[in-house]
Amino acid sequence: MHPKTIALVGVVTTIISILVKVIGLPDQIRKNYVRKSTVGLSVPFFVLGFVSYGLWTVYGALKQDWVLILGQGAGMITMGIIAWQIYLYRKNKDEV
Numbered sequence: 341m342h343p344k345t346i347a348l349v350g351v352v353t354t355i356i357s358i359l360v361k362v363i364g365l366p367d368q369i370r371k372n373y374v375r376k377s378t379v380g381l382s383v384p385f386f387v388l389g390f391v392s393y394g395l396w397t398v399y400g401a402l403k404q405d406w407v408l409i410l411g412q413g414a415g416m417i418t419m420g421i422i423a424w425q426i427y428l429y430r431k432n433k434d435e436v
Contacts, residue, residue, distance in 0.1 A: 357411060365418035369425065378426040386426060390419040 372378050393416035400408025 354407075354411070358414075361411070361414040361418055365415070365422065369418065369421050372422065372425045372429065376429055376432070378422070378429050381422070381426055383423075383426055386419055386423045390416060390423050393419055 368381075372381075393412050396412035397409055397416050400406070400412055
């Protein structure tokens, strides 16, 4: 495969990945916060996502790769916030 094609795919993949982490997940966080509910969200998905992003962040740190650390760290933070919201809002619902 041509090196420019590989580079283009890498750039597009990076851009889309960043958009998911800075638009998609924060939008879900905001929606959860406004509704004070996470009904319909998959607990395993967000917990596994948090663990996956966390492991990639650690891997990036071990390799001293700032692209991995920053990109995956952002995912870990946003997935962690949503996992926390799931715990918090379901806990609050049980107490009401």
